[in-house]
Amino acid sequence: MQTIDAKLKSRIYGGGRGYVFIPNGFLDLGKRDAVDKALSRLAACGTIRRLARGLYEYPREHPELGMLSPDIEKVAKALAGKDRIRLQPSGAYATNLLGLSEQVPARVVFLTDGPSRTVKIGRQEIQLRRTTPRNMAAAGRLSGLLMQALRHLGKEHITPARVEHLKRTLPTRERQQLLKDLRLAPGWMHPLFRELAAE
Numbered sequence: 001m002q003t004i005d006a007k008l009k010s011r012i013y014g015g016g017r018g019y020v021f022i023p024n025g026f027l028d029l030g031k032r033d034a035v036d037k038a039l040s041r042l043a044a045c046g047t048i049r050r051l052a053r054g055l056y057e058y059p060r061e062h063p064e065l066g067m068l069s070p071d072i073e074k075v076a077k078a079l080a081g082k083d084r085i086r087l088q089p090s091g092a093y094a095t096n097l098l099g100l101s102e103q104v105p106a107r108v109v110f111l112t113d114g115p116s117r118t119v120k121i122g123r124q125e126i127q128l129r130r131t132t133p134r135n136m137a138a139a140g141r142l143s144g145l146l147m148q149a150l151r152h153l154g155k156e157h158i159t160p161a162r163v164e165h166l167k168r169t170l171p172t173r174e175r176q177q178l179l180k181d182l183r184l185a186p187g188w189m190h191p192l193f194r195e196l197a198a199e
Contacts, residue, residue, distance in 0.1 A: 004030045004038045012048060012058045019058040020051070020074040022081060051075065052119045075119070075126055076110045085114035087128070088139040094149040099169055100162055111135050111148070134184070142174040143181035146196075147189065155188050163192065167199050175199065 138144030
């Protein structure tokens, strides 16, 4: 019979480098206490890295830079835990993902229909912020990301250069969805959504 350590290791390796996880994902392998102890042993010997309480990573390594920072999206998904919880990048992070801002924020905010939670990893803070069903209606789609980015920038900061950037970079196959989600966006965003969808 494989030990719990070996079973955990096998599953973690299967997730590949950069895999971020919580202990709950392994409860089919043993009791919570046994899983926690096994994860502590794997962290102590350097196989995995403990990012925060109850949050671990099978770290990515660079030949010159050493251990790389964890992927923000993967950390957020692990924090959200069960797949039924949806996430929507928000604020400065949404503008960064769309290339509307070069700045990587020190505090990354995801809106969620799950519980609010904040985790600090090194100098980075990842915040899951519970919000209204309306704000989550387009979660996981281009329109949801665009709405959050534009809301963060504000109408007065939607410059011609930013509009041109969106026209150049937004995936063509996803643009028709903008028209379908028009009713979810504030009125001032409608002309831009129509313009981008028509390109």
